[in-house]
Amino acid sequence: MSEEQIKNLEEQFEARIARDEKIEPKDWMPEKYRQTHIRQISQHAHSEIVGMLPEGNWITRAPSLRRKVALLAKVQDEAGHGLYLYSACETLGISRDELYEQLHSGKAKYSSIFNYPTVTWADIGAIGWLVDGAAIINQVPLCSTSFGPYARAMVRVCKEESFHQRQGYEIMLKLCNGTPEQKEMAQDALNRWWWPSLMMLGPTDDMSVHTEQSMKWKLKRKTNDELRQQFIDQTVPQADILGLTIPDSDLKWNEERQSYDFGEIDWDEFWQVVKGHGPMNNARMKARVGAWERGEWVRDAAMAHAEKQQERKNKQVV
Amino acid sequence: MKNKNLYNYILGIADNSLILGQRLGELCGHGPSLETDIACTNMSLDLLGQVRSYYQYAAKIAEDGRTEDDIAMLRKEREYFNVLLVEQPNTDFGYTMARQFLFDVYHFLMLTELEKSTDLNLSAIAKKSIKEVSYHKRFSSDWIKRLGDGTEESHSRIQTAINDLWTYTDELFHQTEADKVMVAEGVGVDVTKLKDAYYEEVNAILEEATLSVPESKYFQKGGKQGIHTEHMGYLLADLQYMQRTYPNMEW
């Protein structure tokens, strides 16, 4: 194809997206669109399955049977969401195994928030409330993103996730209405998860490299800073209901902006964790790689059995 | 307690599901593939759902103000009556599936009888659980066949797991004191009568999986009397952690 032809195709392609048409896997697409989508969808998928680990850490220790089944179901949903997203990514011509390989080798990123440890039960509440809360803000606009398989996966994910944040908030509510020790546990969790949750919405707009292109392709509808502001504005009143204090002395309502002003985010910490030096980066990767390697003989066995069965069937036919 | 035997009888059934559900829960996020992970979590959720129905019923019978969670999480090790089989660790996926399979075959047979119980609560729980357990049995049997027939490595691993866990199968068919009373009242299942059907079914699947039926005639027992293996204490430490560390709180 000549350069001019490609340029022509690209223009038509961008026009389709501008008209809100969906792009499907077999449609022509610019290579950059494909690569960007592989990167973003797989990062999203990786975040789901790495995200299973910090919460999975409390499944065996959940304080009641009701909490245990809710947490199990939630972590299981995350496996499901990872699966939907890997499937969407695979339509772009890359296999799940290759995507795993990228995760395991450290080439692919996942949401940094999961590199923080869950050290008390209240962390499970805080994750549901704050981390899922921030995730929902990010995810809802993706239900109408331009790439069909991603948009469809997100519709399913958003539908299923609706209980996740409520589950977390209910845990916090129960703690805050409990004994002073329980309330302290909730406050402690908020103290530790608040700033990482704000960081989770991504670097500030002036630092963000992908925003403009992503906006055009509807991978993003709002900038990181807009999303962060939205998150803060909706979360502060929820903290008030819990009777908890947001650990930010600069946080205050700005009448003029009709929004909260907030303090400086420690971006050094953010980049340290992104670059692999957060408290749990190492442990999370070891857990993922370990599970994959320990499972290899199982996956091979299933494949070998399937092939033998097929051979037996073929012989019967002959 | 007016009906201590019924209470103990319920715990004998429920504790198996609780401990096995807890073991499966440990694996969530660590399975050999996302799909298997999701499946094992489903089984765990089924079992814990059953547990809640049993304990809620037991709490009613106990009439001492204890809740399902008190019963699930605040007993001493000696007061858990699950069989030794279900508390065995997730040594590898082979052990997990072998444990599941050896229990599922029993569980299905037991529930099929329990559905006929004159106790309507137990009968109703059994009726609902049978469908779940029927699926568990299909799932674990399929995996026994895959691993047995699959590769040399998987064959050897699953055979080792079956051999190691075999010693815990006989206990499934031991009657406790509570069992005897409940059987006489038409409430309980006479597990001794399930033994032949159990081994027949287990052996047939093992054979199909090209595995050999262990010949050992030496069996372990004790779980039903509350005397557990060394693994149990650690499992309970996890299970009871919150309730023990922060007593008398609501979550």
Add this chain to the structure above:
Amino acid sequence: MSNKKNWPLWEVFVRSKNGLEHRHFGSLHAADAEMALENARDVYTRRNEGVSIWVVESKHITASNPEHNGELFEPAQDKVYRHPTFYDLPDDVKHM
């Protein structure tokens, strides 16, 4: 990484209730058809979404090429006589 074959991809179709057609729900990996069915049940019907499942290995699906969309689908656009509104009837004619 193992140099042996990985579990192939399967497409999952679910009938959400009797009377409706099977609809494409998504895909998953499984070593064989039984496993694909079991996995589909666990992955796609956890919330009571189905009464029947079909699975088919993705490689067995033949798909039309979007580049041929013009010749495949556009010729149907002007065949308006296939639609009831093409035919003029007086308003007095009911139930037709």
